[in-house]
Amino acid sequence: MKLTSVPNILVISLFIYSQFVHGLEDCRSGMFPPKGPTFKGNVSWYTVNLDLPPSERWTQVIKDKNTELFTMVQTIKDIAKGFFHGKLIDLVDEELPLIVDTLPHPFNEEIKGIAAVSGIPLGEITLFNIFYEVFTVCTSLVAEDLNGNIYHARNLDFGLFMGWDRQNKTWTLTEKLKPLVVNVNFERNNKTVFKSTNFAGYVGMLTGVRPGELTLTMNERFNFDGGYIGILEWIFGKRDGMWMGFLTRKVLENATSYEDAKAQLSLTKLLAPAYFILGGNRTGQGCVITRTRINTLDIWELDLELGRWYVLETNYDHWEAPMILDDRRTPAMKCMNQTTQAKISLSSIYDVLSTKPVLNKLTTYTTLMEVSTGTLESYIRDCPNPCTPW
Numbered sequence: 001m002k003l004t005s006v007p008n009i010l011v012i013s014l015f016i017y018s019q020f021v022h023g024l025e026d027c028r029s030g031m032f033p034p035k036g037p038t039f040k041g042n043v044s045w046y047t048v049n050l051d052l053p054p055s056e057r058w059t060q061v062i063k064d065k066n067t068e069l070f071t072m073v074q075t076i077k078d079i080a081k082g083f084f085h086g087k088l089i090d091l092v093d094e095e096l097p098l099i100v101d102t103l104p105h106p107f108n109e110e111i112k113g114i115a116a117v118s119g120i121p122l123g124e125i126t127l128f129n130i131f132y133e134v135f136t137v138c139t140s141l142v143a144e145d146l147n148g149n150i151y152h153a154r155n156l157d158f159g160l161f162m163g164w165d166r167q168n169k170t171w172t173l174t175e176k177l178k179p180l181v182v183n184v185n186f187e188r189n190n191k192t193v194f195k196s197t198n199f200a201g202y203v204g205m206l207t208g209v210r211p212g213e214l215t216l217t218m219n220e221r222f223n224f225d226g227g228y229i230g231i232l233e234w235i236f237g238k239r240d241g242m243w244m245g246f247l248t249r250k251v252l253e254n255a256t257s258y259e260d261a262k263a264q265l266s267l268t269k270l271l272a273p274a275y276f277i278l279g280g281n282r283t284g285q286g287c288v289i290t291r292t293r294i295n296t297l298d299i300w301e302l303d304l305e306l307g308r309w310y311v312l313e314t315n316y317d318h319w320e321a322p323m324i325l326d327d328r329r330t331p332a333m334k335c336m337n338q339t340t341q342a343k344i345s346l347s348s349i350y351d352v353l354s355t356k357p358v359l360n361k362l363t364t365y366t367t368l369m370e371v372s373t374g375t376l377e378s379y380i381r382d383c384p385n386p387c388t389p390w
């Protein structure tokens with residue numbers, strides 16, 4: 001292929017553009033409390049009562065976010081029309097409703113309840129929940145300060161290059177998601193079990209804290225044996241794997257300790273490869289678990305004796321170089337090292353996650369967590385131009 005071919009020109013142009021924008025910004029400081037053009041708003045809190053029947057748990061959330069959920073589902077459908085000459089929509093309308101009963105309890109009943117309250121067809125709500133198995137990119141980190149406090153934070157970047165609006169220079173799908181971001185306090189017997197930041201209509205968990213016990217985030221891992229393979233296997237009857245979002249919720253809801261959570265995240269067969277970023281309540285308890293669908297490749301843990309006071313994961317194996325057009329890792333690590341362990345806090349981590357390209361056009365929200373206090377704070381983000389598309 002000639003150097004001047006269209007694909008090569010595109011790659012070279014994107015690389016030059018990304019390097020130009022990446023070089024514009026030093027590590028941010030003084031960004032917390034959130035303010036200015038990168039801060040788009042706080043996230044509303046809701047309570048989900050786990051003592052209620054599953055079909056009733058999300059009623060208030062969906063009533064409040066019904067218009068936004070309808071708009072989001074329609075956007076996903078519009079995107080899906082471009083696949084297989086529109087036949088993917090037929091699958092959504094005809095086959096996905098049949099799959100709901102095969103999903104684990106109580107998630108299947110919660111999805112049915114959401115469809116009933118929203119008036120959105122069951123297959124489309126199911127599609128919305130499946131979508132996250134293959135379309136999230138993130139930056140997550142766990143850090144320990146000099147006093148042994150464990151902090152956990154993440155930027156959730158969503159959209160995966162879906163619907164670029166050239167006029168506004170932003171991702172349509174990402175912008176449609178922002179109004180759906182909610183904080184949820186999950187209660188049982190009037191006591192908090194765990195807290196999460198997730199999207200209204202999605203019953204799995206991407207970000208959460210079990211106060212006093214653990215914090216957990218999930219990042220997509222790009223691999224040939226990807227989530228679409230696991231989903232197709234599930235559709236055709238092979239159902240020995242676990243949906244990622246369902247597993248993280250199960251861990252947040254039921255894990256008895258950091259070690260118990262680490263074992264569940266490491267040993268459970270999955271539908272899609274993933275990175276699980278886990279924080280605990282004791283010194284040294286923080287790790288990145290690198291998963292294939294079948295097994296665990298690596299557990300990368302905090303190790304103060306080796307000077308590893310933080311672990312940081314984007315969407316590439318930590319022992320490999322990230323994709324040249326998507327290197328959020330290098331600037332994030334630069335800013336963490338510049339901050340130093342002595343000055344690490346939720347506010348300084350927010351600064352790191354506010355530095356381009358860690359903050360980019362796909363960034364939907366930033367969450368800050370501290371396990372000892374059960375703190376979970378989330379903020380809707382924006383990345384003013386000039387800003388890289390990812």
